Amino acid sequence: xxxxxxxxxxxxxxxxxxxxxxxxxxxxxxxxxxxxxxxxxxxxxxxxxxxxxxxxxxxxxxxxxxxxxxxxxxxxxxxxxxxxxxxxxxxxxxxxxxxxxxxxxxxxxxxxxxxxxxxxxxxxxxxxxxxxxxxxxxxxxxxxxxxxxxxxxxxxxxxxxxxxxxxxxxxxxxxxxxxxxxxxxxxxxxxxxxxxxxxxxxxxxxxxxxxxxxxxxxxxxxxxxxxxxxxxxxxxxxxxxxxxxxxxxxxxxxxxxxxxxxxxxxxxxxxxxxxxxxxxxxxxxxxxxxxxxxxxxxxxxxxxxxxxxxxxxxxxxxxxxxxxxxxxxxxxxxxxxxxxxxxxxxxxxxxxxxxxxxxxxxxxxxxxxxxxxxxxxxxxxxxxxxxxxxxxxxxxxxxxxxxxxxxxxxxxxxxxxxxxxxxxxxxxxxxxxxxxxxxxxxxxxxxxxxxxxxxxxxxxxxxxxxxxxxxxxxxxxxxxxxxxxxxxxxxxxxxxxxxxxxxxxxxxxxxxxxxxxxxxxxxxxxxxxxxxxxxxxxxxxxxxxxxxxxxxxxxxxxxxxxxxxxxxxxxxxxxxxxxxxxxxxxxxxx
Numbered sequence: 078x079x080x081x082x083x084x085x086x087x088x089x090x091x092x093x094x095x096x097x098x099x100x101x102x103x104x105x106x107x108x109x110x111x112x113x114x115x116x117x118x119x120x121x122x123x124x125x126x127x128x129x130x131x132x133x134x135x136x137x138x139x140x141x142x143x144x145x146x147x148x149x150x151x152x153x154x155x156x157x158x159x160x161x162x163x164x165x166x167x168x169x170x171x172x173x174x175x176x177x178x179x180x181x182x183x184x185x186x187x188x189x190x191x192x193x194x195x196x197x198x199x200x201x202x203x204x205x206x207x208x209x210x211x212x213x214x215x216x217x218x219x220x221x222x223x224x225x226x227x228x229x230x231x232x233x234x235x236x237x238x239x240x241x242x243x244x245x246x247x248x249x250x251x252x253x254x255x256x257x258x259x260x261x262x263x264x265x266x267x268x269x270x271x272x273x274x275x276x277x278x279x280x281x282x283x284x285x286x287x288x289x290x291x292x293x294x295x296x297x298x299x300x301x302x303x304x305x306x307x308x309x310x311x312x313x314x315x316x317x318x319x320x321x322x323x324x325x326x327x328x329x330x331x332x333x334x335x336x337x338x339x340x341x342x343x344x345x346x347x348x349x350x351x352x353x354x355x356x357x358x359x360x361x362x363x364x365x366x367x368x369x370x371x372x373x374x375x376x377x378x379x380x381x382x383x384x385x386x387x388x389x390x391x392x393x394x395x396x397x398x399x400x401x402x403x404x405x406x407x408x409x410x411x412x413x414x415x416x417x418x419x420x421x422x423x424x425x426x427x428x429x430x431x432x433x434x435x436x437x438x439x440x441x442x443x444x445x446x447x448x449x450x451x452x453x454x455x456x457x458x459x460x461x462x463x464x465x466x467x468x469x470x471x472x473x474x475x476x477x478x479x480x481x482x483x484x485x486x487x488x489x490x491x492x493x494x495x496x497x498x499x500x501x502x503x504x505x506x507x508x509x510x511x512x513x514x515x516x517x518x519x520x521x522x523x524x525x526x527x528x529x530x531x532x533x534x535x536x537x538x539x540x541x542x543x544x545x546x547x548x549x550x551x552x553x554x555x556x557x558x559x560x561x562x563x564x565x566x567x568x569x570x571x572x573x574x575x576x577x578x579x580x581x582x583x584x585x586x587x588x589x590x591x592x593x594x595x596x597x598x599x600x601x602x603x604x605x606x607x608x609x610x611x612x613x614x615x616x617x618x619x620x621x622x623x624x625x626x627x628x629x630x631x632x633x634x635x636x637x638x639x640x641x642x643x644x645x646x647x648x649x650x651x652x653x654x655x656x657x658x659x660x661x662x663x664x665x666x667x
Contacts, residue, residue, distance in 0.1 A: 141544075141547045141551070142547065142550065142551070142554075142659070144660075144663065144664070147550070147656060147659050147660055147663065148193070148660060150550070150554060150656050151186070151189070151653070151656035151657060151659075151660055153561055154561070154563065154649065154652040154653045154656055155183075155186050155653050156561075157560070157561040157562060157649055158179070158182075158183075158646065158649045158650060158653055159183070159220065159223060161560070161561075161562070161649075162179075162646035162649060163223060165223075165226060165356070166226050166227065166229070166230035166355070166356035167226075167227055167230040167231070167356070168646045170645060170646050171502075171646050171647070172502055173231075173232045173235060173236050173239060173243060174236075174239070174242070174243040174246045174247075174503075174506075175502060175503070175505075175506050175646070175647050175650075176227075176231065176232075177231070177236075177243075177246040177247045177249075177250045178246055178250070178506055178509070178510060178513075178647075178650065179646060179647075179650045180224060180227050180231075180250045180253075180254070181246070181249055181250040181253045181513065182509065182513060182650045182653050182654050182657070183220060183223070183224060183653075184224060184250065184253040184254040184256070184257045185253055185257075185513060185516070185654075185657060186220075186653060186657055187217055187220050187221065187224075187257045187261070188253075188256060188257050188260050188261075189657055189660060189661070190213060190216060190217055190220075191213075191217060191257070191260055191261045191264055191265065192260065192264065193213070194209050194210060194213045195264075196210035196213070196214075196265060197265060197266075197267065198214070198265050198266050198267075198276075199267070203215075203218070214265070217261065221257075221278055224254055225281060226354065226356040227356070228251075228281075228284065228285065228288070228350075229350055229352050229354040229356040229357055229358065230356040230357060230358060230359075231247070231358060232358055232359070232360045233247075233288065233348045233349070233350070233358050233360075233361075234348050234349055234358055234360045234361045234364045235358075235360035235364045236292070236348075237295060237348050237364070238364055239312075240311055240312040240313075240314070240323075241296045241298075241299035241309055241310060241311060241312065241313070241323050241327075242311060242312075242320075242322050242323040242326055244292045244295055244296040245292070245293075245296050245323070245326035245327060245329075245330045246326070247288065247289070247292045248289045248292050248293045248296065248330040248333070248334070249326070249329060249330055249333060251285040251286070251288050251289040252289055252330075252333045252334070252337045252338065254281075254285050255282055255285050255286060255289075255337055255338075255339065256337055257278075258276065258278045258279055258281065258282055258285075259337075261276060261278065262275070262276040262278070262279055282339060283339075283341070283343065284350075286338060286339050286340070286341050287341050287343045287345070288348075289334065289338060290334075290338065290341045290377060291346070291348055293330055293331075293334055296309075296327070296330070297327075297387070298313075299311075299313065299323065299327075300327065300387070300391070303426065304317050304319070304413060304426045304428070305319050305398065305411065305413070305426065305427060305428035306394065306398075307390065307391070307394040308324050308391065308394045308395065308398065308428075309323040309324045309326075309327045309391065310323070311323045311410065316412075316413075316416055316417070317412070317413050317416060318410055318411070318412055319398075319410055319411045319428055320409055320410025320411070320432075321395070321400055321407045321408065321409060321410055321439040321443075322409075322410075322436075322438065322439055322442060323410075324391055324394070324395045325395070325407075325439065325442040325443040325446060326442060326446075327387065327388075327391050328388050328391050328392050328395070328443065328446030328447075328449075328450070329442060329443075329445045329446035329449065329514075331384050331385070331387040331388035331391065331446075332384065332385060332388040332446055332449030332450055332452075332453055333445075333446075333449060334381075334384040335380060335381070335382075335384035335385040335388065335449075335453055336449055336452055336453060338377075338379060338381075338384070339379050340376070340377055340378045340379040341374075341376065341377050342376040342377075343374070344373035344374050344375075345373075345374070346370035346371065346372060346373065346374050347370075349361045385453050385454075388446065388449070388450055388453070389450065389454075392446070392447075392450060392459075395443075396462070398411065398428060399431075400431070402433065402435075402593070404469060404472070404473060404483065405465065405466070405469040406435055406439075406440060406469055406470065406473060406483060406484075407435075407439040407440055407443070407466075408431055408432060408433050408434065408435065408439075409432040409433070409434040409435070409436060409439065409596075409597075409600075410431070410432055411428035411429070411430060411431050411432070412428075412430040412431075412432065413425055413426065413427065413428060413429065413430065414429050414430045431595070432595070432596060432597050433592070433593045433594065433595035433596040434592055434593075434596035434597060434598050434599075434600070435483050435484070435493070435590075435592065435593065435596070436492060436504070436507050436600060437470075437484055437490055437491075437492050437507045437508050437510075437511045438506070438507040438508075438510040438511050440466060440469070440470040440484075440511060441470075441510055441511030441512070441513075441514040441515055442510055442511075442514050443463075443466060443514070444463050444466065444467065444514045444515055444517065444518035445513075445514040445517040445518060447459050447460070447462055447463040447466075447518065448460070448463060448517060448518040448520075451522075452522075457531065460535060463518055464538050467515065467518075467542065470484060470490075470511075471488070471542070471545050473485075474486070474487075474488050474489060474490050474491075474545075475487055475488060476488030476545050476548070481590065482590065483590050483593070484590060485568060485590060486568060486590075487548075487568075488545055488548045488549070489548065489549060489552045489567050489568040490508055490511065490549055490567070491508075491566065491567065491568050491590060492504055492507055492508065492590075493590050493591055493592050493598070494598075494601045495565055495566035495567075495568065496566060496568065496590075498565075498566070498637065498640030498641040499601060499641050500565055500601060500641060500642065501600060501601045501602070501642075502642065502645070502647060503600050503601075504600055504601050505565055505642060505645055505647035505648050505651070506647045506650070506651070508567075508651050508655075509647070509648075509650050509651030509652070509653070509654040509655065510654070512546070512549075512651070512654045512655045512657075512658040513654040513657070513658065515542070515546075515658055515662075516654070516657055516658035516661045516662065518539075519535075519539035519542070519658075519661060519662050520661060521536070522535050539662050540662065540663075542662055543659070543662055543663050546655070546658055546659045546662055546663075547659060547663075549567060549655060550655055550656060550659050552567035552568060553567045553651075553652055553655055555567075556638050557652075558636070558638075558644065562644040562648075562649060563644065563648050563649050563651065563652035564636075564637070564638025564644055564648060565638055565641070565642070565644070565645075565648045565651075566637055566638055
């Protein structure tokens with residue numbers, strides 16, 4: 078634990094209440110019913126009162142979408158993701174962790190769909206609905222069946238032998254599915270009815286919760302105080318690496334388990350699901366490593382304080398280990414120098430070799446965990462930290478002064494692999510993950526001890542991000558091809574943002590961001606791992622592509638988003654997450 082409050086509070090942009098995190102009191106979590114009703118009233122156009130807040134703000138001069146257009150683009154991107162990339166059981170072109178992220182986007186999108194149209198399913202069931210209510214319920218039902226099929230087809234057994242970050246994407250995915258079921262049931266199905274009147278999706282909560290619990294428990298084995306005084310390790314198959322994403326995910330999954338996990342009394346320790354479903358886990362018969370426990374599990378209750386304690390201690394560790402650079406951006410992580418040089422008590426156990434690599438999702442995934450910590454504790458300092466991190470990211474895109482920064486030019490979010498077209502399958506997921514977790518951070522403050530004044534302030538701050546999100550949505554939309562597929566790099570030529578050479582903002586869009594000195598970009602080239610003293614030849618986890626196809630584009634012809642891996646389920650999921658975030662944030666002050 079860090080000593081003193083001053084090591085946490087960074088008031089360089091906004092000022093919410095500065096509260097010491099060392100004395101946290103726990104508040105009961107409000108019923109999801111209130112949250113569901115707030116989501117629906119927000120979608121229906123509830124107007125929140127403006128409040129004068131001193132913030133850095135810039136009016137967007139990019140092409141903006143009205144709410145109807147945004148909703149249309151969101152639905153179209155979602156439809157393309159499911160029609161073109163989903164085979165009835167899974168997204169076959171995805172790798173294990175990106176499939177889990179895609180399932181999370183789908184569950185989140187279903188919450189948005191459910192919240193957009195007010196209706197009640199009464200006696201007789203959904204067949205008695207008409208108009209938009211009938212079409213909405215039918216669409217949601219179709220997507221829910223797809224999520225349910227993916228539950229059986231997910232490579233659960235293979236994931237048990239992968240990295241600790243991979244496992245935690247699974248946890249977040251099934252917690253999001255549980256959130257959808259709770260919200261949809263509360264909004265559209267009367268409570269206390271018999272089985273024929275309840276939302277049938279509720280019968281799947283126990284299985285979804287059990288999988289979330291299994292993977293959470295397995296991933297928790299990565300936390301240790303032996304090295305670096307705490308924190309999660311990245312990969313049990315590599316030498317120690319305490320990186321940002323694994324710890325941010327542990328904060329998010331821990332507080333998510335505290336807030337949304339309904340408890341679990343299933344004693345089975347097996348990750349293999351026996352079912353008559355035609356969708357099955359193909360890795361179950363072949364992966365012998367990982368978790369194969371046989372001891373029955375003990376019941377776990379909802380709101381177990383262990384989960385919250387894990388989130389708090391990991392937040393304390395991550396914010397106190399000096400993982401941010403001078404721009405307040407999270408670098409990739411820490412290695413331990415000369416770890417293999419000495420065996421025994423004299424071995425170095427300090428995090429002293431920082432990888433300066435910058436990835437957009439390291440700035441975003443933290444946001445949902447921070448938001449969850451506020452929900453669980455009502456400590457406003459968490460919100461302050463989150464808003465400061467968002468501002469640092471937006472600043473790094475050059476949005477405030479039409480320049481280029483670590484994460485893009487003229488406000489368009491970009492990772493360093495976007496412009497050269499050499500993004501790995503991992504990196505193609507990063508920007509979508511950023512916007513998904515930004516959306517979660519900016520959702521209404523309903524849990525904990527929220528006050529109307531605080532919710533209004535938080536809403537206004539989040540509304541100030543609308544122009545930046547709109548600019549990214551317009552840029553992303555310009556990459557959509559004739560079949561509705563979105564590209565990876567949102568920053569090159571597009572009709573709404575101007576010419577290739579300078580763009581309408583007066584900056585050279587080909588001035589791509591570069592990794593800083595001291596960065597090891599293993600996320601886009603896993604071969605680096607075999608050449609580093611902390612890497613191993615036998616790399617487990619995500620699949621990377623070594624010889625990626627490259628096409629030189631001079632700006633006069635060709636499609637820059639056909640280079641490298643081209644348009645994929647990962648880039649399509651990024652568009653879904655982006656438009657979902659724009660819908661959510663723009664509604665905060667409509």
